[in-house]
Amino acid sequence: xxxxxxxxxxxxxxxxxxxxxxxxxxxxxxxxxxxxxxxxxxxxxxxxxxxxxxxxxxxxxxxxxxxxxxxxxxxxxxxxxxxxxxxxxxxxxxxxxxxxxxxxxxxxxxxxxxxxxxxx
Amino acid sequence: xxxxxxxxxxxxxxxxxxxxxxxxxxxxxxxxxxxxxxxxxxxxxxxxxxxxxxxxxxxxxxxxxxxxxxxxxxxxxxxxxxxxxxxxxxxxxxxxxxxxxxxxxxxxxxxx
Numbered sequence: 553x554x555x556x557x558x559x560x561x562x563x564x565x566x567x568x569x570x571x572x573x574x575x576x577x578x579x580x581x582x583x584x585x586x587x588x589x590x591x592x593x594x595x596x597x598x599x600x601x602x603x604x605x606x607x608x609x610x611x612x613x614x615x616x617x618x619x620x621x622x623x624x625x626x627x628x629x630x631x632x633x634x635x636x637x638x639x640x641x642x643x644x645x646x647x648x649x650x651x652x653x654x655x656x657x658x659x660x661x662x663x664x665x666x667x668x669x670x671x672x
Numbered sequence: 673x674x675x676x677x678x679x680x681x682x683x684x685x686x687x688x689x690x691x692x693x694x695x696x697x698x699x700x701x702x703x704x705x706x707x708x709x710x711x712x713x714x715x716x717x718x719x720x721x722x723x724x725x726x727x728x729x730x731x732x733x734x735x736x737x738x739x740x741x742x743x744x745x746x747x748x749x750x751x752x753x754x755x756x757x758x759x760x761x762x763x764x765x766x767x768x769x770x771x772x773x774x775x776x777x778x779x780x781x782x783x784x
Contacts, residue, residue, distance in 0.1 A: 657768025
């Protein structure tokens with residue numbers, strides 16, 4: 553079955569870059585039927601979809617307006633992984649971060665989540 | 673962005689009794705092909721959200737048939753026919769009609 557395994561640092565200093573990896577098993581990051589998504593959850597913002605990347609003959613990414621100026625989501629087909637980079641973080645970026653597969657415009661597979669704290 | 677509004681935000685339930693959660697969207701989620709791009713999730717304590725319902729009324733694989741989704745356009749409902757103790761957690765609706773995907777605030781279901 554499809555599984556997503558997240559990894560990355562749990563503590564990031566203010567103004568630095570938050571980087572997370574999501575490793576896919578049981579599906580391909582290049583699938584034409586899926587989009588690979590990052591979501592975060594915090595008490596103040598609830599569940600917030602940050603953006604996604606997907607392959608439809610070419611690679612595409614789209615991002616939430618709230619983070620668009622400092623986010624990158626991309627993929628590595630050789631490793632079957634996708635990534636989140638969030639630059640210039642502040643304590644407001646402290647949250648649980650999830651990766652997920654979007655299929656039929658629903659999020660049917662989720663990673664285990666990663667609590668990331670932004671603090672000096 | 674499409675705003676999703678759930679009610680109630682807290683729902684005490686009695687095992688064996690039915691329960692119902694409402695979700696309203698600020699724009700129609702019905703597309704020209706007749707699909708409602710609305711899904712429901714349950715986040716059990718300490719876990720990631722899990723998909724229950726997609727396209728408004730389709731149960732995801734492995735979801736018990738006591739869960740059902742209904743509605744169209746801007747008004748949707750999740751019903752649990754007979755609540756079990758394992759159903760406690762926070763339920764979210766999410767719209768997939770427009771990017772960015774957006775979620776409701778969540779409804780916390782707990783046993784009375």
